[in-house]
Amino acid sequence: MTDTSFHAEVTAKAADSGANASAQFRERMADAGGRSGVVDTARVDFLASKVVKSLNDIVLEEKVSYDEYNALKAWLIKVGEDGEWPLFLDVWLEHSVEEVASEHREGSKGTIEGPYYIPNAPELPWNGTIPMRDGEPGTPLVFQGQVRAVDGRPLGGARLEMWHADDLGFYSQFAPGLPEWNLRGTWIADDQGRFEIHTMRPAPYQIPTEGACGQLISAAGWHAWRPAHLHFKISAPGHELITAQLYFPGDPHNDDDIASAVKPELMLDPRENPDADGFIADYDFVLDPEK
Numbered sequence: 001m002t003d004t005s006f007h008a009e010v011t012a013k014a015a016d017s018g019a020n021a022s023a024q025f026r027e028r029m030a031d032a033g034g035r036s037g038v039v040d041t042a043r044v045d046f047l048a049s050k051v052v053k054s055l056n057d058i059v060l061e062e063k064v065s066y067d068e069y070n071a072l073k074a075w076l077i078k079v080g081e082d083g084e085w086p087l088f089l090d091v092w093l094e095h096s097v098e099e100v101a102s103e104h105r106e107g108s109k110g111t112i113e114g115p116y117y118i119p120n121a122p123e124l125p126w127n128g129t130i131p132m133r134d135g136e137p138g139t140p141l142v143f144q145g146q147v148r149a150v151d152g153r154p155l156g157g158a159r160l161e162m163w164h165a166d167d168l169g170f171y172s173q174f175a176p177g178l179p180e181w182n183l184r185g186t187w188i189a190d191d192q193g194r195f196e197i198h199t200m201r202p203a204p205y206q207i208p209t210e211g212a213c214g215q216l217i218s219a220a221g222w223h224a225w226r227p228a229h230l231h232f233k234i235s236a237p238g239h240e241l242i243t244a245q246l247y248f249p250g251d252p253h254n255d256d257d258i259a260s261a262v263k264p265e266l267m268l269d270p271r272e273n274p275d276a277d278g279f280i281a282d283y284d285f286v287l288d289p290e291k
């Protein structure tokens, strides 16, 4: 493969990710019978009025011109045409929603889900290897720890869903050409809540740059990077599910994540694996009792 065709392929994959995220979200909402999208009239009235007022205040305070208004209109149309509303919302708004949703919790910190979660990834034993290609590129990573309740009890049989990008920063089912469940799995912890996940270390991830979100990023002189991360959903009966991401020390974007999703409590401390190639990282998850 020549350098040029490689770059063409990478760009084509990134362009599909936004549109696929819209289709996946619609499907999940339909599976939930649209229930999670229903908000009562009084609350819609209150919130929508507040949003409209905030926008009008900005126009008046900042003396927004017709050129700027039309640039905004064209851009909003393009966000929809490119299927990038999930990307836009998950990068620039979800972190605040997550903060509100988790402020009562005493257990482990969580963070945003992002646009690339798929439910029902293949089930694996407590120490299983994630589905991956023969010769999956990257550095091997063993991720191990324990799931406990806030009172210290181990949560035997807890479920850990993990998904992450590959060594080029692509997610299966959003970028074409990857096996369906590549780098996605569901582990069932042992009777002491322990897990030992075998995977490959993910690369830093650049949000797709050739659509409307990329247009905003370059027009504003921002960057498109998220630090390398592993995504999780951890659950056990009678406990609140945690959605989290974990990060690697030394990543240049840990302090400068476009999605504002990094927290100091979510940093791994990987060490070289004494028994095999690659790294080992330890991390325990503590779940709050269900409200």
Ligand code: DHB
Binding pocket: 086, 087, 088, 090, 091, 113, 114, 115, 116, 205, 206, 207, 208, 226, 259
């Ligand atoms: C986006 C991608 C991610 O992997 C993530 O964790 C959050 C947001 C995005 O492209 O919008």
Ligand code: FE
Binding pocket: 114, 116, 205, 229, 231
């Ligand atoms: Fe991600």
